[in-house]
Amino acid sequence: MTGPILRVRDLTTRFRSRAGTVTVVDGVSFTLDRGEVLGLVGESGSGKSMTGFSLIGLVDEPGRVEPTASVELDGRELVGLAEPEMRALRGRRISMVFQDPMMTLNPVLSIGDQMGLVIAAHHRMSRADMATRAAEALTRVGIPEARARLDAYPHQFSGGMRQRVAIAIAILNHPAVIIADEPTTALDVSIQAQILVELQRLAREDGTAMIWISHDLATVSTVADRVAVMYAGRIVEHGPTTAVLSRPRHPYTRGLLDSLPSRGEPGHDLAQIPGAPPSLAALPPGCAFAPRCGHADAACGVAPPATEVGPRGWRCHHPLEEARR
Amino acid sequence: MDTSTPLRRFLAEFLENRVAVAAAVVVVVILLLAMFAPLVAPQDPYDLSGLTLRDARRPPGFVGSTGIHHLLGTDAQGRDLLSAILYGLRISLEMGLAAGALAFVIGALLGTGAAYAGGRIESLIMRIVDLQLSFPAILLAFVLAALLGQGRGPLITALVAAQYAYFARTAHGSAAAERQKDYVEAALSIPLSAPRVVLRHILPNCLPPLIVVATVQVAAAVSLEATLSFLGVGLPPTEPSLGMLIANGFQYMLSGRYWISIYPGVALIILIVAINLVGDQLRDQLNPRLKR
Amino acid sequence: MAGFVLQRLMQAVVVMLVMSALVFVGVYAIGNPIDVLISPDATQDIRAATIARYGLDLPLWEQYFAFLGRVLSGDFGTSFVYGIPVTQLILTRLPATLELTLTAIFGATLVGVPLGMYAGYRPDRIFSRVVMGLSILGFSVPTFWIGLVLIFVFAVDLGWLPAGGRGETVSLFGVEWSFLTLDGLRHMLLPALNLSLFKFAMMVRLARSGTRETMSSDVVKFARAAGLSEWTVLSRHVLRLIAIPIVTVFGLELASTLAFAVVTETIFSWPGLGKLVIESITALDRPVMVAYLVIVSFVFIAINLSVDLAYAALDPRLSKGRS
Numbered sequence: 046m047t048g049p050i051l052r053v054r055d056l057t058t059r060f061r062s063r064a065g066t067v068t069v070v071d072g073v074s075f076t077l078d079r080g081e082v083l084g085l086v087g088e089s090g091s092g093k094s095m096t097g098f099s100l101i102g103l104v105d106e107p108g109r110v111e112p113t114a115s116v117e118l119d120g121r122e123l124v125g126l127a128e129p130e131m132r133a134l135r136g137r138r139i140s141m142v143f144q145d146p147m148m149t150l151n152p153v154l155s156i157g158d159q160m161g162l163v164i165a166a167h168h169r170m171s172r173a174d175m176a177t178r179a180a181e182a183l184t185r186v187g188i189p190e191a192r193a194r195l196d197a198y199p200h201q202f203s204g205g206m207r208q209r210v211a212i213a214i215a216i217l218n219h220p221a222v223i224i225a226d227e228p229t230t231a232l233d234v235s236i237q238a239q240i241l242v243e244l245q246r247l248a249r250e251d252g253t254a255m256i257w258i259s260h261d262l263a264t265v266s267t268v269a270d271r272v273a274v275m276y277a278g279r280i281v282e283h284g285p286t287t288a289v290l291s292r293p294r295h296p297y298t299r300g301l302l303d304s305l306p307s308r309g310e311p312g313h314d315l316a317q318i319p320g321a322p323p324s325l326a327a328l329p330p331g332c333a334f335a336p337r338c339g340h341a342d343a344a345c346g347v348a349p350p351a352t353e354v355g356p357r358g359w360r361c362h363h364p365l366e367e368a369r370r
Numbered sequence: 371m372d373t374s375t376p377l378r379r380f381l382a383e384f385l386e387n388r389v390a391v392a393a394a395v396v397v398v399v400i401l402l403l404a405m406f407a408p409l410v411a412p413q414d415p416y417d418l419s420g421l422t423l424r425d426a427r428r429p430p431g432f433v434g435s436t437g438i439h440h441l442l443g444t445d446a447q448g449r450d451l452l453s454a455i456l457y458g459l460r461i462s463l464e465m466g467l468a469a470g471a472l473a474f475v476i477g478a479l480l481g482t483g484a485a486y487a488g489g490r491i492e493s494l495i496m497r498i499v500d501l502q503l504s505f506p507a508i509l510l511a512f513v514l515a516a517l518l519g520q521g522r523g524p525l526i527t528a529l530v531a532a533q534y535a536y537f538a539r540t541a542h543g544s545a546a547a548e549r550q551k552d553y554v555e556a557a558l559s560i561p562l563s564a565p566r567v568v569l570r571h572i573l574p575n576c577l578p579p580l581i582v583v584a585t586v587q588v589a590a591a592v593s594l595e596a597t598l599s600f601l602g603v604g605l606p607p608t609e610p611s612l613g614m615l616i617a618n619g620f621q622y623m624l625s626g627r628y629w630i631s632i633y634p635g636v637a638l639i640i641l642i643v644a645i646n647l648v649g650d651q652l653r654d655q656l657n658p659r660l661k662r
Numbered sequence: 663m664a665g666f667v668l669q670r671l672m673q674a675v676v677v678m679l680v681m682s683a684l685v686f687v688g689v690y691a692i693g694n695p696i697d698v699l700i701s702p703d704a705t706q707d708i709r710a711a712t713i714a715r716y717g718l719d720l721p722l723w724e725q726y727f728a729f730l731g732r733v734l735s736g737d738f739g740t741s742f743v744y745g746i747p748v749t750q751l752i753l754t755r756l757p758a759t760l761e762l763t764l765t766a767i768f769g770a771t772l773v774g775v776p777l778g779m780y781a782g783y784r785p786d787r788i789f790s791r792v793v794m795g796l797s798i799l800g801f802s803v804p805t806f807w808i809g810l811v812l813i814f815v816f817a818v819d820l821g822w823l824p825a826g827g828r829g830e831t832v833s834l835f836g837v838e839w840s841f842l843t844l845d846g847l848r849h850m851l852l853p854a855l856n857l858s859l860f861k862f863a864m865m866v867r868l869a870r871s872g873t874r875e876t877m878s879s880d881v882v883k884f885a886r887a888a889g890l891s892e893w894t895v896l897s898r899h900v901l902r903l904i905a906i907p908i909v910t911v912f913g914l915e916l917a918s919t920l921a922f923a924v925v926t927e928t929i930f931s932w933p934g935l936g937k938l939v940i941e942s943i944t945a946l947d948r949p950v951m952v953a954y955l956v957i958v959s960f961v962f963i964a965i966n967l968s969v970d971l972a973y974a975a976l977d978p979r980l981s982k983g984r985s
Binding site for chain 3: 103133134136137143145148151152155158162163166211217218
């Protein structure tokens with residue numbers, strides 16, 4: 046089959062309450078090819094995690110994905126899909142890994158039981174076959190003596206090992222897409238690199254596409270083929286990783302890059318983006334970044350249109366010059 | 371509303387919860403009614419000369435031979451039930467408040483003292499407290515009341531013995547946390563006497579959680595007292611609390627004269643629920659973990 | 663695991679010794695022990711003989727061990743009122759209390775936990791609010807008064823159910839049981855309901871708060887993201903996570919149910935241990951009182967021990983983590 050495995054168009058998620066409507070994901074569009082890793086970058090509250098939950102249809106009440114949105118997985122429309130059908134896809138064709146492995150694994154169920162539940166949710170097979178399949182998945186994520194470890198409980202694993210177990214659960218049914226929501230943030234730096242490499246290898250071997258959600262541009266730059274930068278629920282810039290990181294067009298991307306410790310001169314203050322991320326309940330009209338932007342002027346009072354040039358795109362009235370860097 | 375002082379702010383917050391305010395009003399009204407029972411009651415229920423058996427076991431609304439309108443009916447002796455309830459509330463509240471106050475003092479001193487003393491004394495006291503907390507309070511109170519016999523003293527002893535542990539546990543919890551803080555270390559480093567440190571420095575900081583426990587425990591004491599008196603191991607028949615009134619009406623219930631038991635019970639429940647609702651609100655307000 | 667069990671077993675023995683000492687000293691503090699052993703209207707000769715037989719002239723600690731020895735061999739003396747050995751008396755009353763308390767607490771748990779979980783899963787539904795309202799009532803209203811209301815409504819006013827007694831019983835293993843006959847069940851319904859309301863309220867609250875907390879946890883999010891059905895999430899993940907506090911409370915409440923059975927049995931004339939002890943208190947039947955105390959303490963300690971062991975089985979962090 047050809048064409049992208051995942052095609053997202055105008056994904057919009059709103060929370061409606063008596064206090065008013067808050068748009069947490071606002072017109073997000075992107076495509077994801079087989080085996081491709083897309084980095085989704087933004088500060089906390091930028092809507093990147095909510096984008097992940099919207100994709101797999103797990104937005105908590107009173108949130109709702111607008112029916113005008115479209116999420117096509119393998120050519121199949123997910124928005125508006127009935128819950129049983131959506132559930133059949135979750136964990137089988139598209140799965141998700143979370144930030145903190147301490148919190149995602151059930152402390153009172155053995156690893157084998159937890160994996161068995163996930164297999165049983167999608168396949169009918171004997172307990173022995175389940176154990177074999179679970180052990181295979183554990184072996185693939187680099188857990189030694191996988192068979193024996195099936196009876197172990199989460200507390201008997203180190204933090205890094207637990208995240209491997211969580212990843213093993215996510216790949217149990219060989220999904221086409223994995224959404225990894227800050228999967229290394231809660232881990233020690235040395236373990237982070239291992240998990241990073243492991244996930245990359247798995248994606249390459251299986252041809253699994255991955256959406257890597259992170260606030261950390263540095264991590265994303267090492268794994269992602271392409272990046273999308275989110276601000277206040279919108280993708281403000283996207284493109285091939287090297288191009289975006291070396292020649293950012295949106296002032297916000299520029300600000301994020303400048304605030305990376307590795308980019309600063311030793312002994313000098315780190316550059317910071319002035320101000321704080323806006324409250325989604327009270328977004329300024331027009332460009333949401335304008336109040337913090339050094340390039341903003343009257344034109345920014347109107348929402349900037351999406352500019353698409355080749356593989357790159359941005360939403361800004363005053364994009365930075367290509368040659369600046 | 372002026373929110374300049376912590377107390378005013380506390381009151382303002384309390385007043386926001388309508389249910390709690392209503393409950394507080396109910397508690398105050400009941401307290402006043404109980405306190406001034408002789409003035410508000412239609413009849414002195416224990417002045418035997420005012421009673422006549424002709425008026426016994428009459429349903430609510432009956433106008434007695436003495437001209438009294440018996441709003442809630444009369445009991446087996448022809449007593450006005452409303453008056454008996456008002457006097458009964460008085461006894462129940464006296465018992466509940468006395469037991470609660472005593473348990474408060476004993477528990478708070480034991481808990482803070484244990485936290486201050488530390489080491490073996492602390493672990494011994496808290497072991498006993500924990501052991502007792504896992505034992506059903508009603509059983510302990512029941513056994514003690516049974517062994518000590520009827521009367522106010524034995525009853526209060528039984529209630530306090532069953533309840534002090536809740537205060538001790540709470541006081542110890544916050545005092546142990548308080549003990550670690552710099553200002554207590556500072557107070558201890560200058561030669562102040564130990565009781566002074568406990569009373570002046572540690573105890574005041576344990577008060578908020580203790581007040582919450584106190585409201586809940588007063589309600590529990592009233593309920594426990596009623597249960598014990600109902601079983602006949604509480605107060606003697608000469609001091610009829612609500613529990614006793616309910617027990618007295620029990621036998622007539624089987625013949626359909628429900629009011630003799632039901633109305634004292636309703637009074638009891640209104641009291642307990644109202645105190646608990648106030649306690650719930652205090653807990654929400656005084657619990658630092660729930661504060662935004 | 664074996665070491666853990668052994669350690670808890672030792673603790674239980676120590677606590678039991680302490681409790682027996684307390685009861686023993688209590689007997690001494692409250693009255694002359696001779697009154698506990700023989701009836702007040704016994705003759706001087708019997709008095710002297712009993713004192714000699716039980717060694718009441720010996721030092722206190724020796725007497726304590728003698729008392730302990732008798733208790734261990736199941737000898738609690740003879741009831742003044744019934745004139746039969748207390749052990750036998752208690753054994754004949756125990757089944758009635760057991761079937762009542764077990765029915766009450768199992769009923770409360772089996773009904774309360776699912777309802778509480780539902781109320782936590784869908785807190786805004788009207789049904790959930792009704793369940794919570796019921797539980798608040800069950801918490802605040804004294805057990806004995808609910809019993810009265812139940813009798814008045816269902817026995818007196820509606821006449822659907824009997825107001826007291828055990829009804830028809832059937833003998834099984836040489837013991838009379840009510841729960842095996844329809845009539846017995848009819849008699850048991852009201853007292854069991856009365857006894858279970860407080861536990862029901864507790865289970866509902868516990869299950870509800872646990873479920874609410876767990877539903878927003880990453881464990882549940884992760885399980886849902888893996889495609890588990892809501893039923894599987896609730897029955898396998900959430901139930902296991904909230905099981906630990908529920909088992910704890912179940913155990914502790916089992917003990918307190920025994921205590922509350924005193925109240926319920928009195929109201930519904932249920933001829934169990936609770937009614938027996940109330941009667942023995944009014945009749946000053948002291949051997950029965952002492953035996954009741956020791957036995958209830960024992961039951962209570964045994965329950966606490968099993969709760970600890972159940973903990974270890976439910977929470978792998980406790981048992982296996984130690985090995």
